[in-house]
Amino acid sequence: MSSATSRNILALIGVCLASLLFGLEISSVPVVLSKLKDVLGADFRDLQWIMNAYTIACTTVLMATGTLADRFGRKRVMAITTITFGVASLLCGLSSSAGALIAARFLQGLAGGAMFTCSVAVLSHQFQDGKARGRAFVAWSVISGIGLGFGPAIGGLIVALADWQWVFLVHVPLAMIALLFIGAGVTESRDPEAGQLDLAGIITLSLAVFGFSYLITQDGELGGGLRMAIGLASLLAFGAFLWAERVSSHPMFDFSVFRIRPFSGAIMGGIGMNFSYWPFIIYLPIYFSSGLGYDATTTGTLLLAYTIPFMLMPPMAEFIRARFGARVAIPLGLLTLGVGFLAMRVGAGAEAASWKTLLPGTLIAGVGIGLTNSPTTNTTTGSVSADRAGMASGIDISARLITLAINIAVFGLLLVKGIHAYLEAALGTSIDESQLRAAAERIAGGDLSALASHVTGATPSTTLAHDALVHGFGWLMLYGGLGAIVLAMLSFTIFGSGTVRQEAARPCTDTP
Incomplete structure (x- = not known):
């Protein structure tokens, strides 16, 4: 050698x-x-x-x-x-x-x-x-x-x-x-x-992403005026980013690539995966542990059903892309992902919910992410000239991680709101609003004892907290499923009537 x-x-x-x-x-x-x-x-x-x-x-x-x-x-x-x-x-x-x-x-x-x-x-x-x-x-x-x-x-x-x-x-x-x-x-x-270095672009984009994430994550703690101020500042930062990229001689993002329909259609795939699949993996262990009562080892094992198909499907994904084009492969993957989330919602809502009722949905969602990932990467880099492939890949990965960061916050907000809505309907005015909000956040983190000092009667507080948690996760699964399906339709529309076939696939990344 x-x-x-x-x-x-x-x-x-x-x-x-x-x-x-x-x-x-x-x-x-x-x-x-x-x-x-x-x-x-x-x-x-x-x-x-x-x-x-x-x-x-x-x-x-x-x-x-x-x-x-x-x-x-x-x-x-x-x-x-x-x-x-x-x-x-x-x-x-x-x-x-x-x-x-x-x-x-x-x-x-x-x-x-x-x-x-x-x-x-x-x-x-x-x-x-x-x-x-x-x-x-x-x-x-x-x-x-x-x-x-x-x-x-x-x-x-x-x-x-x-x-x-x-x-x-x-x-x-x-x-x-x-x-x-x-x-x-x-x-x-x-x-x-x-x-x-495009310092202006780096700073303004980072401020915008952080501002939007902070606004969503801290929603319950912010007053109306502060919430509006942070939202406005985040919008201004994003506007400044767009302006900086237009005037910079060395921009991070060349927005002219979005005029290329295959590139823009494929970007929807990266956004769709991080709109639902990857942010949900942050919260799914809470459902397995507090919603279904499994320990950390069992939870980690069960999550394999969610992630393993992601690793096994790329060959099939590339076959579909080569045979039918990216216009079919990417929307099909996102549609499968959305169906998986809706199936998880059905399984979580079953009367005797367990890993068995959730398994079909997690497997389908994993298949969907596996069908979407490599065609998305190969199409974003393959739809531009070779000298712009690095920049196209950078936009692709950035779009994924920005969507992930914002949707981690959105998923947390929806989970708390879903739990809050269930508790409010069950308890009415028997608990103060600030205490109800605090209890909803504790339950969202997996603390089923959050209502112990507030609930009396035939229904145990842990049962009520458990049901509220499951209700909140139903909101997440519905949001993730419908969002992926909408983005699948949007991707299909953006691609247009032609098909994209990249017979010689570029190396792909498995970035979320």
């Missing part, structure tokens, strides 16, 4: 490990959220921010990382971000309060998003031969998918065998191992003509 081949293998191992870490931090953490409620005293909003801090941070660095890596060296930037990810994971595991964990998660998201972006650039340069590059990206995609697909089970197993901290601490030695392989295998590369 030649030295170049050996270096390429070492580089591939290091990059794949880094991408595995990125995926695990998205899908393994939801399983331990209920544990964090007890050990850190985290309330429902804290739990939302523990997840969303990571996602929002990722969006702030995606487009900037490519420029920094091109200018200062792709190997150097990836090594720095891998070290930072390990340090941030250590800080997460050592956190003694919800606030400290949220701050550490934000740092972890900054490093994770940058690390993930660097991995694409490193592999593209490291493997110059087309066939070798294709094989490398297939291996990278599979490992990334394992991180996302098996994350819930891995998180549940860790909680069963050790303390919750190890869900984060396990990434420290893994990051060190990845760093060793990156150092030994990756060849340094730069772009002498690298563009300048």
Whole structure:
């Protein structure tokens, strides 16, 4: 084996490990959220921010990382971000309060998003031969998918065998191992003509995403005037972002690509997946644990039914795309995803609801996400010229993560509103409105004892809280299902009457 081949293998191992870490931090953490409620005293909003801090941070660095890596060296930037990810994971595991964990998660998201972006650039340069590059990206995609697909089970197993901290601490030695392989295998590369950072675009977009997420997440705590002020500031930040991208000589987003119908139709696929499937995985463990009474290990195992089809369906998805075009493949995937959510709602509403009644819906939703993901990625990059593929991929991933961040907040708001509506109908005026709102938030976080001091009579308070929780989750499943179906129709319409067939698929990512 030649030295170049050996270096390429070492580089591939290091990059794949880094991408595995990125995926695990998205899908393994939801399983331990209920544990964090007890050990850190985290309330429902804290739990939302523990997840969303990571996602929002990722969006702030995606487009900037490519420029920094091109200018200062792709190997150097990836090594720095891998070290930072390990340090941030250590800080997460050592956190003694919800606030400290949220701050550490934000740092972890900054490093994770940058690390993930660097991995694409490193592999593209490291493997110059087309066939070798294709094989490398297939291996990278599979490992990334394992991180996302098996994350819930891995998180549940860790909680069963050790303390919750190890869900984060396990990434420290893994990051060190990845760093060793990156150092030994990756060849340094730069772009002498690298563009300048679009600081105005980065700052305004980050402020807009954070503002909208904060507005939705903190809805119950904000007065009317403050709510209006934050909403207006977020809109102004987004308007400033649009203006900055129009006047910048090095914009993050070239909005002219949205005139390309296949690109815009495919973007609906990325938005649709993160409108329903990925934000719901944050809350589904609460339903399994508090709604159905399963422990963390069982919950993690059950979540495999939700995620495994995502890993198994790409070959079928690419066959459909090659045979019928992206105009059929992407809307079909979103439609299947929507049907899965509606089936979950039926299963959750069954009189003797259990994992068995929920299983058909979770499997169908997983099939839907698997049918949607790779055609979306391949179409967004394949519908533009080769020199704009990186920018198109950046817009695709950014659209996904921005939609994810906002919908994590929306799902939390809907869950609380659904529980609140059920309690209000059941209790009437027997409980003060502020206490009712507080109880709804506690129940949304899985605390079924929230009504113990407020309910008297034949119906136990835990039964009422349980029924309210199930009712709230019904709202989430309905929202996710109908939203995916609407976006499927919108995608089909945007594509137009022609079909899009990308026979030679580009390497795809398994980003949420």
